[in-house]
Amino acid sequence: MYSLVFLLVCPFAASANALEFTSVYEWNEFKFTLPDNSVKSLEPRQVEAWYLAVSCKKVFLGIHHGSKTINYTLAWLPTNATSTTPQLYPYPSWEVQERANCRIIQSARGLTVDSVDRLWVLDNGNIKCPAKLLIFNLKNDSVEFIHEFPHDVVSHNYGARSLHDLVLDETKNGSFAYISVRETQHFLVFDLTRNRSWRVQTKNIYVHALALSPLKNRTRLFVSHYFSRELFSISVSNLRAGEENVTPISVGQKSFYSNRLTMDDRGLLYFGLGNNRSVSVWNSSESFHEKQVYQVHFHASQESRVE
Numbered sequence: 001m002y003s004l005v006f007l008l009v010c011p012f013a014a015s016a017n018a019l020e021f022t023s024v025y026e027w028n029e030f031k032f033t034l035p036d037n038s039v040k041s042l043e044p045r046q047v048e049a050w051y052l053a054v055s056c057k058k059v060f061l062g063i064h065h066g067s068k069t070i071n072y073t074l075a076w077l078p079t080n081a082t083s084t085t086p087q088l089y090p091y092p093s094w095e096v097q098e099r100a101n102c103r104i105i106q107s108a109r110g111l112t113v114d115s116v117d118r119l120w121v122l123d124n125g126n127i128k129c130p131a132k133l134l135i136f137n138l139k140n141d142s143v144e145f146i147h148e149f150p151h152d153v154v155s156h157n158y159g160a161r162s163l164h165d166l167v168l169d170e171t172k173n174g175s176f177a178y179i180s181v182r183e184t185q186h187f188l189v190f191d192l193t194r195n196r197s198w199r200v201q202t203k204n205i206y207v208h209a210l211a212l213s214p215l216k217n218r219t220r221l222f223v224s225h226y227f228s229r230e231l232f233s234i235s236v237s238n239l240r241a242g243e244e245n246v247t248p249i250s251v252g253q254k255s256f257y258s259n260r261l262t263m264d265d266r267g268l269l270y271f272g273l274g275n276n277r278s279v280s281v282w283n284s285s286e287s288f289h290e291k292q293v294y295q296v297h298f299h300a301s302q303e304s305r306v307e
């Protein structure tokens with residue numbers, strides 16, 4: 001069984017209520033739609049769905065699987081599905097994920113939906129295609145922008161790169177994306193207005209999971225590494241100004257490592273706690289302490305993931 005728990009953050013729906021985690025969909029097998037509208041089923045253990053983004057109408061999943069029949073890594077399902085095991089469809093279409101064309105998605109990683117209904121997709125590329133960032137207009141599902149990372153920002157040598165996740169910083173001066181790269185002591189900044197990306201060195205600190213508050217007056221990017229429990233913060237004004245070297249400041253020790261962090265518009269930071277299979281929260285206006293808000297209950301043979 002594979003459960004999906006997500007926060008539906010829809011700009012048109014008021015959501016000031018207390019946060020409740022409920023299991024929305026649960027799959028005993030995933031059904032992937034093929035071009036002729038037939039279906040290919042995979043067991044949950046054959047599928048890794050690490051990346052998730054939600055718009056008003058669609059849930060997007062960045063999926064990794066070993067199947068040669070299923071030619072896509074970015075899938076979607078409707079937010080209002082009546083079934084608890086909805087079928088998965090390629091986003092935006094089957095054709096736009098074909099393998100030979102470097103203009104299209106090869107390996108979807110971090111995903112996020114912005115305030116003007118666009119989907120940002122981090123693509124790790126493949127042996128032939130360099131890594132890039134794509135922005136889709138969700139009103140008509142067209143590609144609005146592509147930024148291919150230059151070789152000195154993300155290596156064009158496939159074996160030497162593994163992009164992980166991204167967060168968006170939407171400011172009056174334009175939008176920035178902060179992007180983590182597995183097992184490196186730097187992360188990336190992308191400035192959409194100037195169509196420019198660069199590396200930011202982090203003084204021997206590995207950046208894996210990232211979170212930024214949607215609060216208007218946000219000042220800090222939170223980061224942590226996969227194999228360390230320590231949580232750090234980085235000033236965002238320096239990043240927007242083009243800084244290439246930062247000193248992350250330690251803000252606390254979590255009880256486990258985290259693959260993902262996320263923050264809400266009240267400044268609450270949520271983090272998955274690795275093997276504990278739980279989600280905890282910290283109010284970033286206070287000194288660091290964690291409070292568990294969700295625990296996955298599962299049998300030894302089951303798979304579950306919390307995003």
Ligand SMILES: *[C@@H]1O[C@H](CO)[C@@H](O)[C@H](O)[C@H]1NC(C)=O
Nearest residue numbers: 137138139140141142143144
């Ligand atoms: C999609 O919509 C945008 C504006 O909302 C427009 O600029 C663009 O041309 C449209 N693309 C297609 C393929 O219809």
Ligand SMILES: *[C@@H]1O[C@H](CO)[C@@H](O)[C@H](O)[C@H]1NC(C)=O
Nearest residue numbers: 145146147148149150195196
């Ligand atoms: C943005 O920059 C990239 C890499 O420098 C370039 O390949 C691409 O054509 C640019 N896109 C636009 C819309 O200017």
Ligand SMILES: *[C@@H]1O[C@H](CO)[C@@H](O)[C@H](O)[C@H]1NC(C)=O
Nearest residue numbers: 171172173174237240241242
């Ligand atoms: C916007 O950018 C300009 C020039 O880089 C800078 O002087 C200004 O402080 C920025 N404004 C904000 C609100 O960040």
Ligand SMILES: *[C@@H]1O[C@H](CO)[C@@H](O)[C@H](O)[C@H]1NC(C)=O
Nearest residue numbers: 255273275276277278292295
């Ligand atoms: C997870 O953390 C909670 C709270 O600290 C603890 O009660 C629980 O035993 C932990 N579970 C596992 C599997 O370690």
Ligand SMILES: *[C@@H]1O[C@H](CO)[C@@H](O)[C@H](O)[C@H]1NC(C)=O
Nearest residue numbers: 266267268282283284285286
């Ligand atoms: C976070 O902490 C601050 C300071 O203690 C408090 O004023 C605020 O209400 C807290 N926010 C939430 C959502 O609990």
